[in-house]
Amino acid sequence: MADERSFLVIDLGGTRVRAASAACMTLRLTHRREEPTEIEGGPDGVIAQMVRLGRSVLEESGEAARVGVSALGPLDSRSGVVYSPPNLPGWKMVPLAARLEQALGLPTTIVNDANAAALGEFYAGSGRGHRNMVYFTISTGIGGGVIADGRLLEGSCGMGGELGHMTIDRHGPICNCGNVGCLEVLASGTSIARRFNERLSAGERSIVSEWTVGRPATAADVSRGAQLRDPLASAIFTDAAECIGVGVVNAIHVFNPELVVLGGGVAQAPGLFDIVRSMVERYAQPAPRRAARIVPAELRGDEGLIGAAAVAREQDKHSKSGIL
Amino acid sequence: MADERSFLVIDLGGTRVRAASAACMTLRLTHRREEPTEIEGGPDGVIAQMVRLGRSVLEESGEAARVGVSALGPLDSRSGVVYSPPNLPGWKMVPLAARLEQALGLPTTIVNDANAAALGEFYAGSGRGHRNMVYFTISTGIGGGVIADGRLLEGSCGMGGELGHMTIDRHGPICNCGNVGCLEVLASGTSIARRFNERLSAGERSIVSEWTVGRPATAADVSRGAQLRDPLASAIFTDAAECIGVGVVNAIHVFNPELVVLGGGVAQAPGLFDIVRSMVERYAQPAPRRAARIVPAELRGDEGLIGAAAVAREQDKHSKSGIL
Numbered sequence: 256m257a258d259e260r261s262f263l264v265i266d267l268g269g270t271r272v273r274a275a276s277a278a279c280m281t282l283r284l285t286h287r288r289e290e291p292t293e294i295e296g297g298p299d300g301v302i303a304q305m306v307r308l309g310r311s312v313l314e315e316s317g318e319a320a321r322v323g324v325s326a327l328g329p330l331d332s333r334s335g336v337v338y339s340p341p342n343l344p345g346w347k348m349v350p351l352a353a354r355l356e357q358a359l360g361l362p363t364t365i366v367n368d369a370n371a372a373a374l375g376e377f378y379a380g381s382g383r384g385h386r387n388m389v390y391f392t393i394s395t396g397i398g399g400g401v402i403a404d405g406r407l408l409e410g411s412c413g414m415g416g417e418l419g420h421m422t423i424d425r426h427g428p429i430c431n432c433g434n435v436g437c438l439e440v441l442a443s444g445t446s447i448a449r450r451f452n453e454r455l456s457a458g459e460r461s462i463v464s465e466w467t468v469g470r471p472a473t474a475a476d477v478s479r480g481a482q483l484r485d486p487l488a489s490a491i492f493t494d495a496a497e498c499i500g501v502g503v504v505n506a507i508h509v510f511n512p513e514l515v516v517l518g519g520g521v522a523q524a525p526g527l528f529d530i531v532r533s534m535v536e537r538y539a540q541p542a543p544r545r546a547a548r549i550v551p552a553e554l555r556g557d558e559g560l561i562g563a564a565a566v567a568r569e570q571d572k573h574s575k576s577g578i579l
Numbered sequence: 580m581a582d583e584r585s586f587l588v589i590d591l592g593g594t595r596v597r598a599a600s601a602a603c604m605t606l607r608l609t610h611r612r613e614e615p616t617e618i619e620g621g622p623d624g625v626i627a628q629m630v631r632l633g634r635s636v637l638e639e640s641g642e643a644a645r646v647g648v649s650a651l652g653p654l655d656s657r658s659g660v661v662y663s664p665p666n667l668p669g670w671k672m673v674p675l676a677a678r679l680e681q682a683l684g685l686p687t688t689i690v691n692d693a694n695a696a697a698l699g700e701f702y703a704g705s706g707r708g709h710r711n712m713v714y715f716t717i718s719t720g721i722g723g724g725v726i727a728d729g730r731l732l733e734g735s736c737g738m739g740g741e742l743g744h745m746t747i748d749r750h751g752p753i754c755n756c757g758n759v760g761c762l763e764v765l766a767s768g769t770s771i772a773r774r775f776n777e778r779l780s781a782g783e784r785s786i787v788s789e790w791t792v793g794r795p796a797t798a799a800d801v802s803r804g805a806q807l808r809d810p811l812a813s814a815i816f817t818d819a820a821e822c823i824g825v826g827v828v829n830a831i832h833v834f835n836p837e838l839v840v841l842g843g844g845v846a847q848a849p850g851l852f853d854i855v856r857s858m859v860e861r862y863a864q865p866a867p868r869r870a871a872r873i874v875p876a877e878l879r880g881d882e883g884l885i886g887a888a889a890v891a892r893e894q895d896k897h898s899k900s901g902i903l
Contacts, residue, residue: 329866338866387735401833403739408727410835411711411870415727417832420864422825424749434828434862501746504758508741509725509833511734538758540744542653542662546735 262567263312263319263361265305266559267326268292268368269342272301273556274308276316277323277564279571282378284560286316297345306358313359322355322363323567325371325559328398332366332413332566341431364570366407370416371562372552373400374407376516379561380553387512390552391418393499394519397439401510407566419443423501442498444474444521451477451491461487478524496527500534503549507535511543518552586891587636587643587685589629590883591650592616592692593666596625597880598632600640601647601888603895606702608884610640621669630682637683646679646687647891649695649883652722656690656737656890665755688894690731694740695886696876697724698731700840703885704877711836714876715742717823718843721763725834731890743767747825766822768798768845775801775815785811802848820851824858827873831859835867842876 260279265272272292275284288308293300305324313319327340335352337343356363366374373382373390382388388402399418401408408415419439420432427436440446452471455461463472463480472480480488503515521527532549539547554561584603589596596616599608612632617624629648637643651664659676661667680687690698697706697714706712712726723742725732732739743763744756751760764770776795779785787796787804796804804812827839845851856873863871878885 329864331866387739399833403727403732403734404730406728408732408834410727410867411837412835412866414835414864414867414870415711415833417835417864417867420832421745421829422747422862425747425822425825426750432864434832434864435825498749501749501759505745505829508744508758509723509739510732511736511738511741513735538746540653540738540741540756540758542655542736543734543738543741546738 260320261316262564263309263316263322263359264560264563264567265309265322265324266368266371266563267301267305267324268559269294269327269340272304272308273560274305274312275560276312276319277560277567279320279568282561282564282568284557284564286312288312294343298349301343302351302354302358305355309355309359319361321567321571322359322361323563323565324351324355324363324365325368325563326351326365328367328369329414330365330367332364332409334412335363335365337365362570362574364566366413366562366566368559369398370400370407370409370413371566372398372518372558373402373416374562374565375554375558375560376518376552377402378565380558381516381550382514385513387510388514388516389418389506389510389512390516390518391499391502391506391522392519393443393517393521395443395445397443403510418502418506421502421505423498423505438498438502442495442502442521447474447477447491447495447521448472451488454487454491459487461485463488474521474524482525492524492526493530496530497534499527500531501538503531503535504539507539507543507547512547515547515549516552517549518558522551584644585640586888587633587640587646587683588884588887588891589633589646589648590692590695590887591625591629591648592883593618593651593664596628596632597884598629598636599884600636600643601884601891603644603892606885606888606892608881608888610636612636618667622673625667626675626678626682629679633679633683643685645891645895646683646685647887647889648675648679648687648689649692649887650675650689652691652693653738654689654691656688656733658736659687659689661689686894686898688890690737690886690890692883693722694724694731694733694737695890696722696842696882697726697740698886698889699878699882699884700842700876701726702889704882705840705874706838709837711834712838712840713742713830713834713836714840714842715823715826715830715846716843716876717767717841717845719767719769721767727834742826742830745826745829747822747829762822762826766819766826766845771798771801771815771819771845772796775812778811778815783811785809787812798845798848806849816848816850817854820854821858823851824855825862827855827859828863831863831867831871836871839871839873840876841873842882846875
């Protein structure tokens, strides 16, 4: 078998930990494991869980060349340290790569989840065959990852591609990140729900209230209301989609990609792509606009593991060629 | 002599054409030529001028391995075609690389002026020794160039790095480029002057009027007024500098660079760096902010030629290794 070497790959999310074996050449996944993330255990508990799932994969798959990990950011991929992800309570400056390396006895590389997802789409999803791709994941937050001339844009400590924290409205609201008028604070699922519920609390009316009795509306409710042509839901949804369009225009000007990939739950809302594409048609410069297609993400859950495998493979090449 | 091969390099600007010989290894410039751009001659006249200056360099320097050209954008560096630069009247889809190649008999690569300047700073200016650098040139317009992991971010047709056309105020004014609330329409030298003169026309007063009798104020006048603590000039200047700060924050989040380099006339205005740095301190995320230094450009005029030499060298490597 030409491709018998493999990597152990682990995807640490806020709700699930996944693990698998990935073929070194093809990045094909086998021996999958998945559990709800035991976040209440803090870093020690979660790392123990990752190690346990990883060992369980290795028992079946046999030896792995190294470990690739996709994890919630912010994190420093160079030092392997995870800062304080909002969705991992109790985590603060955790040397995740070093701890996994020690426990599993294998060289370990970590990458933040949005960059991993971008790599996953690039190698195994809608980005296949391209060289320049910008990936947005629009969900509870907005993350991003950029592939420039076939390589992940990492920056000096692996924090490149934070497209959700571009200011697009310098007079806008303050984001959780401390910045002003970020794409995320204007157009994430959380923001869509918050903006809608605020308007309801202020006395506006919406058909959405009919099916959200006793609970706040979610972004999915707002999207459904917009489909039903409810004026308030439509206004909030359209405004958020236009903000995403502004983010895509910025990405087209800054990166001149062949492909812009939109993933995450909000990107699947009916009508979103039409609004984004019409913003791009209206505001992006002709030459880079013509170069760029805007498409949905293809993968549904494996992008983090495949991206983790891609960074492990990259690291593997470097270590063999003696660069690192 | 170890480095006797050389490139012919030409820098086509809106006011000057420069040419020189550049050593292949060191990119050191010799045999310089410079003339005012004969823009009234249209593409034919300007190309003839570039060829004449180029030949004059070659007569003294001897044979060159190839030609590197920095030119006003927008242009497609892959096809070598210059679109319609606002500062080159009569130019429209001019196959500049092909025409120079034919006239000079040497393989020719073109790059837009902002990307060339970024490369120049990277190899011979304040970017020396770094891997990840973002360059803004803030002058009549705002251009940009990005070095990611040691390589120019070109995108699919060499138009990457258009940092002046990021929207930072989605409710802002329409830019010449057709986009809304671009950094350029809010903070370029042209914009600073325009915004100031509009406020004067609307009846506001400023000390700047004392020395600009009979002519509109320039960005330099506004900067001088701000230094003299004139309220109107200070307000306009500070607002523009804050916009540049927003652009730098975006660049720090998107690229996670070690270095942000600000060049161009407006970047030299007293007080500008203080305002930009305080915006970054206030709004950028801690980890990428700590990774990034914000510094002035070092080169004063040679950046385009050195950048053109860098792209010629890059192309030379590719052609030798058989990639192209």
